[in-house]
Amino acid sequence: MSTPREPLLSRPFLVAFAAHFLHAISYNLFLHLPGWLGRLGADEARIGIVMGVAGATALVARPALGRAIDDRGRRPVAIAGGLLGFASCASYLLLDRIGPGLYAVRLAHGLSEAMLFASLFALVADIVPASRRIEGLGLFGVSGLLPIALGGLIGDAVIAGASFDALFAVAAACSFLGMVLSLALPETRAASAEPTRGILGALLQRNLMPLWVAGLCLAMALAAPFTFLKTLVLERPGLGQVGPFFGAYTAGAVVVRVLGGRIPERVGPERAFIPAVALMSVGFILLALTHSSRLMLVSGVLLGAGHGFAFPILTGLVVARAPVRDRGAALSVYTGLFDAGLLLGAPLCGAIARGAGHGAMFATMMLVTVVAAGTFLLWDRRVSARAEDGSFP
Numbered sequence: 302m303s304t305p306r307e308p309l310l311s312r313p314f315l316v317a318f319a320a321h322f323l324h325a326i327s328y329n330l331f332l333h334l335p336g337w338l339g340r341l342g343a344d345e346a347r348i349g350i351v352m353g354v355a356g357a358t359a360l361v362a363r364p365a366l367g368r369a370i371d372d373r374g375r376r377p378v379a380i381a382g383g384l385l386g387f388a389s390c391a392s393y394l395l396l397d398r399i400g401p402g403l404y405a406v407r408l409a410h411g412l413s414e415a416m417l418f419a420s421l422f423a424l425v426a427d428i429v430p431a432s433r434r435i436e437g438l439g440l441f442g443v444s445g446l447l448p449i450a451l452g453g454l455i456g457d458a459v460i461a462g463a464s465f466d467a468l469f470a471v472a473a474a475c476s477f478l479g480m481v482l483s484l485a486l487p488e489t490r491a492a493s494a495e496p497t498r499g500i501l502g503a504l505l506q507r508n509l510m511p512l513w514v515a516g517l518c519l520a521m522a523l524a525a526p527f528t529f530l531k532t533l534v535l536e537r538p539g540l541g542q543v544g545p546f547f548g549a550y551t552a553g554a555v556v557v558r559v560l561g562g563r564i565p566e567r568v569g570p571e572r573a574f575i576p577a578v579a580l581m582s583v584g585f586i587l588l589a590l591t592h593s594s595r596l597m598l599v600s601g602v603l604l605g606a607g608h609g610f611a612f613p614i615l616t617g618l619v620v621a622r623a624p625v626r627d628r629g630a631a632l633s634v635y636t637g638l639f640d641a642g643l644l645l646g647a648p649l650c651g652a653i654a655r656g657a658g659h660g661a662m663f664a665t666m667m668l669v670t671v672v673a674a675g676t677f678l679l680w681d682r683r684v685s686a687r688a689e690d691g692s693f694p
Contacts (some may be wrong), residue, residue: 306534314425319444322448323628324417324642325444327472328414330452331452332449332527333457334385335348335528336460338351341397346648347399347443349647354408358648359412364500365630370420370630370632371629371630372489374488376424376444378416379417379483382412386476386479390473394470417444418692424489425441426616426628426632427489427490433563435613436566436615439558440562442609449543449549453542454544461472462586465574495597502627502630503623503634508684508685509619509623509676511617514633515673516615516638518676520639522581522673523642523665524647528643532654541597554609555605555609559684565610570572574614575674578671579607579675580606580607581607582667584601584603585670587603589664590660660663
């Protein structure tokens with residue numbers, strides 16, 4: 302007789318899902334920020350710098366943030382991040398040029414994003430059953446994927462019907478509502494007699510290091526469509542708007558998580574990772590070549606499907622390999638990969654796009670995904686085998 306599966310959809314899970322959904326809506330409305338920056342006179346290189354600078358403060362703050370999540374708790378960091386996100390979104394309404402004020406707001410915005418996503422993922426990692434960890438984390442990630450499509454579509458509608466100021470106001474309202482929901486979250490941090498190792502300990506844990514490199518490569522690659530799809534569409538008029546692409550991207554990611562969420566735990570996360578990255582690689586090739594709106598939608602589906610499998614696999618492996626007392630620090634590093642990917646990837650992509658065109662930029666990011674797959678095939682398998690043999694703790 303089969304053992305009944307442990308439930309995923311607890312009340313704290315659903316509250317965290319809703320809070321994360323609202324914060325992600327707010328964050329993804331800024332997919333349209335390059336259009337606003339272009340109106341202010343920024344070229345692709347400057348847009349890449351402005352978009353990438355949001356990750357700078359988040360990266361600098363990671364050591365203190367990871368320790369705060371482990372020592373102080375998930376809930377207070379999530380609430381504080383929501384308040385800072387609301388203030389950051391509202392502050393865009395006061396800006397009318399590219400200058401120190403804009404960079405300060407981008408830094409605060411990046412810090413709020415780091416606080417929110419690291420704390421909420423740590424809280425959910427505490428809640429979901431270990432036997433369904435990848436499935437549960439993947440399902441929770443849907444709360445961040447749906448807003449990718451909605452951010453593009455809502456942004457298109459708000460900008461067309463009103464203005465960028467209205468877009469910033471909607472983003473601020475979503476941040477505020479997400480913060481209010483966070484007040485209902487429980488504290489899930491487990492007390493430990495052992496001191497936490499912090500960010501440095503997580504960074505240097507040998508069986509986590511290949512996951513950091515693979516995740517960083519994928520995050521850098523995704524900086525290309527998330528930062529420069531708008532300028533690609535402006536360069537190639539036959540592609541239409543950005544909203545349908547992100548709708549296709551989200552559909553691909555959500556479908557594989559909802560219908561195939563159990564696959565990585567059935568076949569093994571390591572075996573499922575390479576096909577997921579292969580889907581992303583093909584998506585980048587199509588995006589580099591396309592002058593057709595239909596082909597752009599196909600590339601969105603492939604990129605989304607690859608994302609939908611690859612990142613929950615990495616998240617589940619991080620949670621499984623990190624000591625419980627250091628879970629917040631490990632997830633701070635992991636979510637920080639997205640900030641580092643934007644910080645490194647956006648300026649690099651901007652420079653390539655300006656010098657060689659958007660096609661060359663997306664082709665280069667395809668090669669970066671190949672590096673991620675190679676890291677997993679070679680380095681991760683080697684360190685995992687050593688860990689099983691007891692070669693290192």
